[in-house]
Amino acid sequence: MDYCYFRPSSRFRRLLLGAWLSLFSLPSFAAQQLTLSIEFSIAFVLGVSLPILVIVAVLRSVIEVKWWFPTLITLSLLGILSSIAYLVDYQALALLSFGIIFLSLLCLWGIKSSPKFQAKLINWLKGLNIACGLLYLLTLWFLPKVDAYNAWALIASVILLSSAISYWQIVKNTEVKAYRLILQWLVISAFAIAIYMWLITKLEMRWLVITSVLAYLVALINGCWLMIQGILEQPVVKEEKEQLSIDEMYSYTHDPATNLPTYQHALKAFDYQLKSSSEKKLAAIVFKPKNFQQVNTVLGHHNSDILLLQLAYCLQQKLADNSMLVNFGVQEQPVRIARLQSLNFLVLLDLSLSHHPEQSIIEETCQQLAKGVPDAMSFKSFSLNFELVFGVAIAPQHGNSFSEIIAHAGDALLQAEKSQQMLDYFNNDSLLYAEQQLLKMERLKQDIADENLRWYLQPQVALSDRRIRGFELMVHWYWRGEVPLELNEFIKTAEYSGEVYLLTKQMIKQAFQALFSLHKLGMYQPVSVNLSSRDLLEPDLVDFIELQISNFNIPAKYLLIELSERVMLSACGRAKSMIDQLKSLGVGISIDEFSGSYESLRYLRKMSIEQVKIDCGYLEQVEDNRADKAIINALINLTRSMQLPLVGTSVNSKEVEELFIAMGGEFAQGLATNRGVVLDELEIWLERWFKLHPQAKPEL
Numbered sequence: 001m002d003y004c005y006f007r008p009s010s011r012f013r014r015l016l017l018g019a020w021l022s023l024f025s026l027p028s029f030a031a032q033q034l035t036l037s038i039e040f041s042i043a044f045v046l047g048v049s050l051p052i053l054v055i056v057a058v059l060r061s062v063i064e065v066k067w068w069f070p071t072l073i074t075l076s077l078l079g080i081l082s083s084i085a086y087l088v089d090y091q092a093l094a095l096l097s098f099g100i101i102f103l104s105l106l107c108l109w110g111i112k113s114s115p116k117f118q119a120k121l122i123n124w125l126k127g128l129n130i131a132c133g134l135l136y137l138l139t140l141w142f143l144p145k146v147d148a149y150n151a152w153a154l155i156a157s158v159i160l161l162s163s164a165i166s167y168w169q170i171v172k173n174t175e176v177k178a179y180r181l182i183l184q185w186l187v188i189s190a191f192a193i194a195i196y197m198w199l200i201t202k203l204e205m206r207w208l209v210i211t212s213v214l215a216y217l218v219a220l221i222n223g224c225w226l227m228i229q230g231i232l233e234q235p236v237v238k239e240e241k242e243q244l245s246i247d248e249m250y251s252y253t254h255d256p257a258t259n260l261p262t263y264q265h266a267l268k269a270f271d272y273q274l275k276s277s278s279e280k281k282l283a284a285i286v287f288k289p290k291n292f293q294q295v296n297t298v299l300g301h302h303n304s305d306i307l308l309l310q311l312a313y314c315l316q317q318k319l320a321d322n323s324m325l326v327n328f329g330v331q332e333q334p335v336r337i338a339r340l341q342s343l344n345f346l347v348l349l350d351l352s353l354s355h356h357p358e359q360s361i362i363e364e365t366c367q368q369l370a371k372g373v374p375d376a377m378s379f380k381s382f383s384l385n386f387e388l389v390f391g392v393a394i395a396p397q398h399g400n401s402f403s404e405i406i407a408h409a410g411d412a413l414l415q416a417e418k419s420q421q422m423l424d425y426f427n428n429d430s431l432l433y434a435e436q437q438l439l440k441m442e443r444l445k446q447d448i449a450d451e452n453l454r455w456y457l458q459p460q461v462a463l464s465d466r467r468i469r470g471f472e473l474m475v476h477w478y479w480r481g482e483v484p485l486e487l488n489e490f491i492k493t494a495e496y497s498g499e500v501y502l503l504t505k506q507m508i509k510q511a512f513q514a515l516f517s518l519h520k521l522g523m524y525q526p527v528s529v530n531l532s533s534r535d536l537l538e539p540d541l542v543d544f545i546e547l548q549i550s551n552f553n554i555p556a557k558y559l560l561i562e563l564s565e566r567v568m569l570s571a572c573g574r575a576k577s578m579i580d581q582l583k584s585l586g587v588g589i590s591i592d593e594f595s596g597s598y599e600s601l602r603y604l605r606k607m608s609i610e611q612v613k614i615d616c617g618y619l620e621q622v623e624d625n626r627a628d629k630a631i632i633n634a635l636i637n638l639t640r641s642m643q644l645p646l647v648g649t650s651v652n653s654k655e656v657e658e659l660f661i662a663m664g665g666e667f668a669q670g671l672a673t674n675r676g677v678v679l680d681e682l683e684i685w686l687e688r689w690f691k692l693h694p695q696a697k698p699e700l
Helices: 008-022 038-059 068-086 091-108 119-142 148-173 178-199 205-232 246-253 263-276 293-319 358-371 402-418 429-449 487-497 500-520 539-552 565-570 572-585 598-606 626-641 654-662 679-692
Strands: 282-289 345-350 377-379 382-384 388-395 423-425 454-462 468-478 527-531 559-564 588-592 611-615 646-649
Touching (some): 038 205, 068 205, 091 148, 091 178, 148 178, 263 282, 282 358, 282 402, 293 345, 345 358, 429 487, 429 500, 454 500, 468 487, 500 527, 500 559, 500 679, 527 588, 539 572, 559 611, 565 588, 611 626
Parallel strands (some): 468 527, 527 559, 588 611
Antiparallel strands (some): 282 345, 282 388, 377 382, 454 468
């Protein structure tokens, strides 16, 4: 057959002008009758296609996309343009070969088979499209006697018809917009017609270039649109979870020690009950065996779990038929009890199922649980009678969330243990108290940091001649009003806020400043500091005291550390270690709140104590409290026989002072002797004191 040959060299004289105009008039603007440079078109195709091909390669891991589609389309278009620009002898043969590939791929681009529509028909049409392209290539290269013009018209028509049917199926069965596919099909048809018109010499070469580039751009834009749509519609991939067996599910939702449902399982049951009806009213009863800690101490946790399993089984059997209790189980046998943290257990009582008073129903359930405990539970030779203690919170009265209700029931349980009662109900007033305590801790923390406490010295006076035997450093903290709080009234708040150590360091520093002022005035008497918290029995505090001794250059014997008997006995080992370290520095030790107990007396025999203090505040109403008078009288005689220096504290009235003197007391401190003096007025106060009591003035 005869092929048409086009030599682009005849148009090279327009190359520069065409390249410049192409920057402002792309191939789609062919109506402007400007000649396009083929070389510039190749560069344009490469510049547009390369970023898109890179993006397609990256998106392969995100969406299902065939990267070889746009790659082959780009290569076939470049083949068409290169054939026009650079080939002379086999220009038409190469152009038609690349053209049929380009046409087939354009028709296939954007066609996806899916179970939502006729997948078999679409796949058959795609196969027909590919077969027609391959048939034309075989005809073109191996059957030269066949008319290539008519073959192109026939093959191209079949390809366009199959693609039209495919596009129609896609539009009919999916939400793909019809106008995009119609536009793509029309542009592809224009390219096929342009090839045919060029073959019969009815169309100039530039129009063939324009239609091929335009078809490529439309197909590329449509393909990119489909990729973006695929990313936006990409479903969240969920990992397929392995189906768990019933035994495995049971092990995940039940406590291994008691075979009862866990906290998380009870949470789901609680949420389900509340959501099932807006009128639901549930009472959460948290309980525990209050003396079970003895089992852990004697048998260890492993063996005690056996007794705990027995207890859980007995309680579960007792409550199995109580239909007012929420069922935590998923099997036929109801499970009425759940295991919480530590030794706490839970039952949920549905109060909306009964018209009886709520309190009577709750108390009856607790009694039923208490009766479910065996009389004596034993493991081998160990036997113990268990007692239950209960805390109750009601939803929605005390909260709407499971965690909140359980926490409030747990608070009620702690209060029941503290008050040694079997049952306690959560009180909303405790929330207000907790908020006040938090506010109080925050305020104290800030005042300690700002050193906004009021320090003063209270003298310890000999009752016979008013001689000053020493001083105790006292502190006032003003919280909500003008009434100050003493150290023993806010020391717990300081412990809870974590500022007790900083408070004590300030106290010790104030004591050394007071000693420094007293020595300047010629008063060489000790100043005592009260350590009323066991949290202070740490070696760091001893190091701080040693540092202050060095900084103020004051002998350690003038500092007296007071330890309350309660703190000293509760932390015996730590207290002894700290006392030994303080004694090695030369610091004196005083025992406050001395009770004369056997343990405290044993402690005094081992230690060299400089001073003992007893509280004389119980002597205020001696007629109504004769036992306290006898105890204080015995303590005075005891300390005298042991030759221990005794100071009576809280001597706040003349009546108490006279009683204390009558019992043999010699030294006292309190409001009856003196309220105290601030450090700034110490010199003035001493002058007044010695004027009132000249015999008390020390000899220089």
